[in-house]
Amino acid sequence: MWGSALTLYLLLVASQPLWAQTEVPVSAVAPQNCSLECIRQGRPECEYCRVTGDDIKKKVGLVSHHGCIPWPCLELLGDEDPSICEHYVQAPDDVKVEFVHESNPKSDTVIVSWKPSHYGIAFLRGFQVSVQALGGTAVACQLLLFSRNISLSAAHAQTFYKSDPFPGLSLGSQYAVTVMALPVPEQWDKFYQSFYFNTRSCAEKNGLEQCKQDWYPQHIKVQQDDSVVIVTFNLAPPIMGIRRYFCLCRGDGEVKYTDIILDSLENKTHHSFQLSDLHEGTNYTCEIAAKEVDAVRKRFKISVQKAEILPSTPPSLAVVLAVCLAVVAVFGVLLAALMCWRSKVYRKKLDANPEIDTLYEEQDTLKEPVVLPGNRATPPRLLICYSGYDGAAHVKAVMKLGAFIQQHMATRVCLDLWDYLSIAEEGVVAWYCRQIRENDFVLVICSPGLRQRYDPEVTHDDSVDLMSNACSCGAIVQLIGEEVGRAKARGEDMSKYMAAVFKYCEETDIPTELRLAAHYTVPRDLPLLFSHLHGVALHKPGSYLKINNITEKSYTGVPTGAALQLAIQEAGTALNGEQQQMEEPNYDRVDA
Incomplete structure (x- = not known):
């Protein structure tokens, strides 16, 4: 009866995200330090206890690699009285998350x-609480059980119960927390409560003065002396130990990089440096930041003015006025003649084609904003399929x-790495078949x-075993x-199916079966992929689609984009290294 309960769906995402800013009630019941035998x-003295993995291993004989399998009540408590574990229990309510003191900054x-x-x-009979990083496979779980002799009344529905602390969560990351009521029924979908929360940033927890990545110059002063531009900015607090900065300026189709190294270790508050080789009459957009990984950048603008050349002997005021009046008079005559000529030409064109007047009237109506379709109640669902043969870096x-x-x-992603329990229950191919049917895009x-x-004949890396993905990718792609x-x-309509390659791969890697589907290159075609998923045009007459942080130049400005860029670089390096190794001749081998 309880065989399928070992692999129930655990980490489902909630319909709405939740920022972890709520407080755990002071009167919440905390877990006791007691053993499974005591329960x-x-x-x-064992009314509400945290059960350790060692206790589960002694009782059941094995422990999940992630520690998150919802152990059936019968395995732990019901071997003497099975009736204690045969009733349904609905999901918990009013789930809250509170940050507690952590000595590790x-x-x-x-x-x-x-x-x-x-x-x-x-x-x-108890609860199981799990916390998983979004975009990762690591899961932290706690199993909390009531004493065998306790039976709660309806009045206890107003009592808050809490978990032990979940330490070591990365700052500035998104997590999914799931609270499950035990016993777990064999076929039911209302026994868990799940949602997202975000951990604090380094600046929120420790203060801006303690975080190299979050600190940035707040006061910037720009001065121009002829063709030389001098920039002055405030330095980071000495406690951070930041001694190197950089400045990046873009303008006139060029990119100018300046490495800033402090000339001494004095305790200064500001530093000035010189920007050279800037073109006169050009507007530059510049960024300055500490030379640290993923450091926040401060943006400012520079308009390089043309240097004024003053005559050695200034002319008299009367001469200047006379010259100005003459220039104005000549310019006025030329302007009047030009306007008269353009008016005649326009009348001729209008007489020849009366539709031009209507065209000018309708020109403003073309400038309309592009909005996402409003008839979609939920975000589009996207299933991502891949091969595990290319190594852990590609995965x-x-x-x-x-x-x-x-x-x-604005898309809900389905990935086998985030749903390992359902895959263990259904099998890889059955799971993929169901997801292909239920998702809007593949x-x-x-x-x-x-x-x-x-x-x-190809030898594959068997060290990567990701839910048997490597063994089933061929069947899935053929399907x-x-x-x-x-x-x-x-x-x-074939828009449901898409193919994509990372920039370290080639379009020839796309199988013949998928050549009929739309295909993209990541990260270059991220805007096109967004347009495909949401069914909106990137460009229309008089308007264009602008979405922040998804272009090839801007996606690295957010933490997840920077992580994606680093992962692509590492995967490209690893894949190129494997290919070179395969191409090198083996001189040690002697053919028979």
């Missing part, structure tokens, strides 16, 4: 609290791409490993290819 015996610690539902509360790039699309492209990340999936071909033959 089974029903001792009074690079991480956060949270405590989760909740109230049990009054539906089935008399049969409630990491796929995972970072999914996190970026979900956070900055994106296949193509790579050399995906192209070579049918070649038995998707059949769907694309069937839609093409019937003249149906």
